Amino acid sequence: MNAHFAASSHAAHSVVAASPRGKVIAGTLVVIYALVTLVPLLWIGATAFKSPPDSISYPPKIFFQPTLEGWVNLFTVRSRQSPEFLANLPPPEHWWERLVRSHDMVIAGPSKVVPRFVNSVVVGFGSTFLAVMLGTLAAYGFSRFRVPLSDDLLFFILSTRMMPPIAVAIPIYLMYRQLGLTDTYLGMILLYTAVNVSLSVWLLKGFMDEIPREYEEAALVDGYTRLQAFRKVVLPQAVTGIAATAIFCLIFSWNEYAFALLLTSGNAQTMPPFIPFIIGEGGQDWPAVAAATTLFLMPIVVFTVVLRKHLLRGITFGAVRK
Amino acid sequence: MLMKAGNDPSAFASHLTAITPPRLSRRVRGLSDRSLAWLFIAPVMILLLAINIFPLIWAVRLSFTNFKSNLPNAPLRFVGLANYADILSDEDVWRAMQVTAHFVVWTIVLQVLLGFGLALLINQKFRGHGFWTTVILLPMMLSPAVVGNFWTFLLQPQIGLFNDIVAFFTGIDPHSFQMLGDVKLAPWSIVLVDTWMWTPYVMLICLAGLRSIPEDIYEAAEVDRASRWRQFWTITLPMVLPFLMLAVLFRGIENFKMFDMVNLLTAGGPGSITELASITLKREAFEKWRTGYSSAFAIILFVTVFGAANIYVKALNRVKQR
Amino acid sequence: MSKFFTGKEIDGKKVYGSYIFTERGSEGITMGVTNAMYNYGFLYEDPKQPYHMEGFVNSPGAVKGLDVYKELYKCCQPAGLTNAYMSEGLDAFKSGQVAMQMNWFAFFPGLYKDPNVGGAKIGFFINPAGPKGQFTQLGGQGISVVSYSKNREASLQYIKWFAQPDVQQKWWELGGYSALKAVVQKPSFPASAPFAPAFLKSMDMMVDFWAEPLYVDLLLDMQKRVHDYVVADQGTSQAALDMLVKDWIKVFKEEDKKAE
Numbered sequence: 001m002n003a004h005f006a007a008s009s010h011a012a013h014s015v016v017a018a019s020p021r022g023k024v025i026a027g028t029l030v031v032i033y034a035l036v037t038l039v040p041l042l043w044i045g046a047t048a049f050k051s052p053p054d055s056i057s058y059p060p061k062i063f064f065q066p067t068l069e070g071w072v073n074l075f076t077v078r079s080r081q082s083p084e085f086l087a088n089l090p091p092p093e094h095w096w097e098r099l100v101r102s103h104d105m106v107i108a109g110p111s112k113v114v115p116r117f118v119n120s121v122v123v124g125f126g127s128t129f130l131a132v133m134l135g136t137l138a139a140y141g142f143s144r145f146r147v148p149l150s151d152d153l154l155f156f157i158l159s160t161r162m163m164p165p166i167a168v169a170i171p172i173y174l175m176y177r178q179l180g181l182t183d184t185y186l187g188m189i190l191l192y193t194a195v196n197v198s199l200s201v202w203l204l205k206g207f208m209d210e211i212p213r214e215y216e217e218a219a220l221v222d223g224y225t226r227l228q229a230f231r232k233v234v235l236p237q238a239v240t241g242i243a244a245t246a247i248f249c250l251i252f253s254w255n256e257y258a259f260a261l262l263l264t265s266g267n268a269q270t271m272p273p274f275i276p277f278i279i280g281e282g283g284q285d286w287p288a289v290a291a292a293t294t295l296f297l298m299p300i301v302v303f304t305v306v307l308r309k310h311l312l313r314g315i316t317f318g319a320v321r322k
Numbered sequence: 323m324l325m326k327a328g329n330d331p332s333a334f335a336s337h338l339t340a341i342t343p344p345r346l347s348r349r350v351r352g353l354s355d356r357s358l359a360w361l362f363i364a365p366v367m368i369l370l371l372a373i374n375i376f377p378l379i380w381a382v383r384l385s386f387t388n389f390k391s392n393l394p395n396a397p398l399r400f401v402g403l404a405n406y407a408d409i410l411s412d413e414d415v416w417r418a419m420q421v422t423a424h425f426v427v428w429t430i431v432l433q434v435l436l437g438f439g440l441a442l443l444i445n446q447k448f449r450g451h452g453f454w455t456t457v458i459l460l461p462m463m464l465s466p467a468v469v470g471n472f473w474t475f476l477l478q479p480q481i482g483l484f485n486d487i488v489a490f491f492t493g494i495d496p497h498s499f500q501m502l503g504d505v506k507l508a509p510w511s512i513v514l515v516d517t518w519m520w521t522p523y524v525m526l527i528c529l530a531g532l533r534s535i536p537e538d539i540y541e542a543a544e545v546d547r548a549s550r551w552r553q554f555w556t557i558t559l560p561m562v563l564p565f566l567m568l569a570v571l572f573r574g575i576e577n578f579k580m581f582d583m584v585n586l587l588t589a590g591g592p593g594s595i596t597e598l599a600s601i602t603l604k605r606e607a608f609e610k611w612r613t614g615y616s617s618a619f620a621i622i623l624f625v626t627v628f629g630a631a632n633i634y635v636k637a638l639n640r641v642k643q644r
Numbered sequence: 645m646s647k648f649f650t651g652k653e654i655d656g657k658k659v660y661g662s663y664i665f666t667e668r669g670s671e672g673i674t675m676g677v678t679n680a681m682y683n684y685g686f687l688y689e690d691p692k693q694p695y696h697m698e699g700f701v702n703s704p705g706a707v708k709g710l711d712v713y714k715e716l717y718k719c720c721q722p723a724g725l726t727n728a729y730m731s732e733g734l735d736a737f738k739s740g741q742v743a744m745q746m747n748w749f750a751f752f753p754g755l756y757k758d759p760n761v762g763g764a765k766i767g768f769f770i771n772p773a774g775p776k777g778q779f780t781q782l783g784g785q786g787i788s789v790v791s792y793s794k795n796r797e798a799s800l801q802y803i804k805w806f807a808q809p810d811v812q813q814k815w816w817e818l819g820g821y822s823a824l825k826a827v828v829q830k831p832s833f834p835a836s837a838p839f840a841p842a843f844l845k846s847m848d849m850m851v852d853f854w855a856e857p858l859y860v861d862l863l864l865d866m867q868k869r870v871h872d873y874v875v876a877d878q879g880t881s882q883a884a885l886d887m888l889v890k891d892w893i894k895v896f897k898e899e900d901k902k903a904e
Contacts, residue, residue: 022446023446023447026443026446026448027443027446027448027449027450027451027454030448030451030458033440033458034457034458037461038457039483039487040461040472040473040476040483040518041461043476044472056735057481058480058481058657058739059480059481059486059496060481060482060483134365134366137365137366138362138363138365138366138367141359141360141362142363144359145358145359145362146359147359153363155632155635156370157366158631158635159628159631160370160374161575162575162579162624162627162628163378163579163620163623163624164579164581164599164623165581166600166603166608167603167607167616167617167619167620167621167623167624168374168378168620169607170384170391170613170617171376171380171381171384172373174380174391175376175377175380190369190372190373191373193369194369194370194372194374197366197370227358251462251463254465255464255466255467255468256465257465257466257467257582258581271465272465272467273467275465275467275468275471276467276468276470276471276586283731283732283735284475286475289472289475290472293464293468293472296465296468297460297463297464301463304456304459308452308456479723479724480722480723480724497658497723500723500724500726502724502726503723503724503725503726503875505876505877589668589669589727590668591668591726591875592668592726592727592875592876593668593868593871593872593873593875593876593877594876594878609860609864610860610861
C-alpha cells in the first residue's frame with residue numbers, strides 16, 4: 001500500500017456505494033447503541049440536579065424536582081448545628097446559604113474541589129505538553145536518523161507501560177520522598193510525562209514516518225540546519241498528529257487515579273482521587289459526586305470536540321501500515 | 323527554491339540530486355548525524371530511565387528481601403527466591419490470575435465484536451455519523467476510577483437504574499438479582515462496565531483501519547463481481563486486521579494491569595470473586611505492607627505481560643508485512 | 645423474627661428482617677461474625693498455650709457459629725448490602741428497610757432522636773446468647789499517648805482530666821459512652837437512657853480481637869476468609885477456618901513467633 005493513502009481522510013468505503021436502505025439500517029443501529037451507552041451519563045447528569053433523598057429514592061425517580069443542592073454540597077463544607085445555634089445567626093445573604101440552612105446546617109467554608117480541579121488542570125496540561133514535546137523530538141530522532149537498535153529501543157519504550165502502577169508506586173514513593181517530590185506538581189508532571197511518553201513516541205513516530213523527507217532535504221540544501229528544518233518544515237506538517245497525540249495524553253493524565261492516590265495527599269492531589277470520596281452524612285453524597293463528575297468531564301469533552309478531526313488520524317499509526 | 327518544493331517535492335528532489343555534486347549529495351541525504359540524533363532522543367530516554375527503570379531495578383532488589391514499608395527499620399533479610407516460590411504456589415494468587423484472565427478475555431472479545439461492528443456501520447457514512455461518533459466516544463473520556471464509583475450507584479439493586487432498565491426490557495423482577503453482590507454475576511458486571519467504557523476506543527482504531535483501505539481495491543472487486551460478503555472476507559478483514567490486533571494489544575495490556583475501575587466498582591468482591599491481580603497486589607503492598615513479597619508479584623506480572631506482548635508484537639509485525 | 649419480616653412488602657417497598665455487617669475492606673465483617681462465633685465457642689488461641697490456634701479457631705463450635713452468621717445473612721440481609729458497614733446499616737434502618745440492625749452503641753443516641761424511627765418506636769437489645777455463652781465484640785477506640793510526641797505531658801494531663809468521674813458523667817450525658825465504673829455502676833445509670841441497660845450488660849461480656857502488634861495482618865486474613873465464605877459462597881465454613889489457621893500461623897512465623 002502506498003504511503004500516499006495514509007493522509008486520506010476521505011473516500012474509502014467498506015463497499016463502494018452503500019445502498020440508501022443500508023445506510024438507514026446502519027444509522028439506526030448506531031444511534032441505538034449511542035443512546036443506550038448515553039443513558040448512564042444522562043442519569044449521572046440528572047443526579048447532579050437531584051436532592052440527596054431523591055437521588056437514593058427507591059425505586060429510582062425519573063421525574064424529580066431539580067435543585068442545585070448537589071452543586072452547593074460539592075463546593076462547600078457544611079456542619080450540622082442545633083436549632084438554637086441557627087436561630088442566633090444573622091439571616092442568610094445568598095441563596096446557597098438559605099438552601100443549606102433549610103437543612104439545619106451552616107456553611108463552614110469552601111470545599112477542596114476548586115484546588116483539586118486546578119491541580120488537575122496544571123498536572124494534566126503540563127504533563128501533556130511535556131510528553132508531546134519530548135515525544136515529538138524523540139519521534140523525529142527515530143524517524144529520521146539511523147538510531148542503533150531502534151526496534152529494541154522502541155519496544156523498550158512500549159514496555160514501560162506494562163508495569164502495574166501499584167507495583168511501581170512504592171519505589172517511586174520512596175524515591176520521591178528522598179528528592180522531596182512527593183505531593184508536588186513537578187513530581188506528578190514528571191511521572192505522568194514518563195507514562196505518556198511511551199504512547200506519544202509511538203504515535204508521533206508513525207506520523208513523522210508519513211511526512212515525506214524530500215521537504216527537509218530541500219531545506220537542508222537551501223542552507224537550513226537540521227534544527228531549523230525540523231522547526232520550519234516538519235513541525236507544521238505534523239500538527240495534526242501532534243493534536244491527536246495531545247488528546248490521548250491529556251485523557252490519560254486528566255483521569256489517572258492510582259498514582260494520584262498513592263503519591264499525593266493535599267497539595268497536588270487531582271480530582272480523580274477526590275471524587276469517589278465525597279461523603280455526605282451517611283454514605284456518598286451522590287448529587288455532589290454526580291456534579292463533580294459532570295464538571296470534570298467538561299474540559300475533556302470540549303478539548304475533544306474542538307480537535308475531533310484529528311482524533312481519527314491519531315489512531316492511524318504509520319507504524320501499522322508499513 | 324523552498325516555495326517551489328511545495329508543489330512537487332519528489333520531482334524537485336530528484337532534480338536536486340541530479341545537479342548536486344556527489345560528495346555533497348551524500349552528506350545531505352546521509353541522515354546520520356549521530357550526535358544530533360542522540361540529542362533528540364536523550365530527553366525521553368533519561369526521563370524513562372529515571373522514572374521507570376530505576377524503580378523497576380529497585381523493585382527487583384526488594385523482591386529478594388522481606389522488606390515491609392511500615393517497618394522500614396526492621397532488620398532486612400535477603401530471602402532469595404522465597405517470595406517467588408511463595409507466590410507461585412499460592413492458591414489465592416492463581417485464583418487472582420484466573421479472574422484477571424476471565425476479565426481480559428471477555429472484555430477483549432466483546433469490545434472487538436462491538437467496536438468493529440460499530441466501525442463497519444459508521445463507515446457507511448449515514449447522515450449525522452460524525453455527531454453520533456462523537457457521542458459514542460464520551461464514555462472513554464471519563465476517569466476509570468470515577469466510572470467504577472458511579473456504576474456502583476447504577477448497579478445497586480434498589481436505588482440503581484440498571485435493574486429497572488433490565489426489568490423494563492425483559493420483564494424479570496428487578497429485585498430478583500443484583501449485579502455486584504452475586505457470586506455469578508459480579509465477574510460479568512466488571513466486564514460490562516469496562517466494555518461500556520472502552521468499546522469506543524476499539525471502534526476508533528477499526529474506523530481508522532477501514533478508512534485507510536483504498537477505494538480502488540473495492541472497485542476492482544466489484545468489477546470482478548465479488549459478492550459483498552466475499553469482499554468483506556478477502557479485502558476488509560485482512561486489511562483491518564493489523565489495526566484490530568493493535569487495539570487488542572493495547573486493551574489487553576491495560577486490562578491486565580486494571581486496578582482503578584474494578585477496585586472502585588467491587589473492591590475485588592464479593593469475597594475474592596472479582597479480585598484481579600492488581601487488587602491482590604494492592605492488598606499485599608498497601609494493606610499488609612509486605613513490600614518484598616508484592617514486589618516479587620509485580621515482577622512476575624511484568625514478565626508475563628512483557629513476554630506475551632513480545633510474542634504478540636512479533637506476530638503483529640508479520641501481519642503488517644503482508 | 646428476622647425471617648418473619650424478610651420478603652414482605654410494606655408501603656409498596658420490599659423489606660427485610662435484619663442487617664448485619666458484611667464490610668470487606670477494613671474490619672466490618674469480622675466485627676460482625678465474631679459476635680456469633682464467640683457464643684458458639686470460638687477462641688483465638690488455647691488459653692493455656694499462647695499462639696496455639698489449631699482446634700480453637702476452627703473448633704466445631706466456631707464452625708457452627710460461622711454457619712449461624714451466614715444463615716442470617718442469606719435469609720434476611722437486604723439485597724445489595726454485600727460490602728456494608730456502619731452507615732449502610734443506619735440508612736437501611738432509618739429508611740424502614742430492615743426491622744433490626746447490628747451496629748455500634750455509639751449510634752444509638754442519634755437513632756433514638758431520629759424522628760422516623762426513634763423515641764417510642766425503637767428498642768435496643770444485647771447480643772443473644774449461644775450454647776457456649778454470651779459475649780459481644782468490643783468496638784470503640786482506645787486512647788494512648790504517642791511516645792515520641794512533643795506534647796507528652798500535656799497529653800497525659802488530658803487523659804487524666806478526661807478520666808475523672810464527673811467529666812465522664814458529663815460525657816455520657818452528652819451522648820458519648822463511658823466505661824468508667826463510677827459512672828456505669830451508679831443506680832441511676834440504667835434509667836438514664838433507653839440503651840443504657842443493654843450497654844451495661846454488654847460491658848460485662850466483651851471480648852476483643854487479637855491485641856497483637858500484628859493485628860492488622862491477622863484481621864485482614866480473617867476478613868478475607870470470612871467474607872469469602874459468608875458472602876461469596878466459597879467452600880465450607882470448616883475449610884474457611886482451617887485456611888484461616890494456616891494464614892495466622894504464617895503471619896506469626898514471619899515474625900519468628902512460634903505458632904501452630
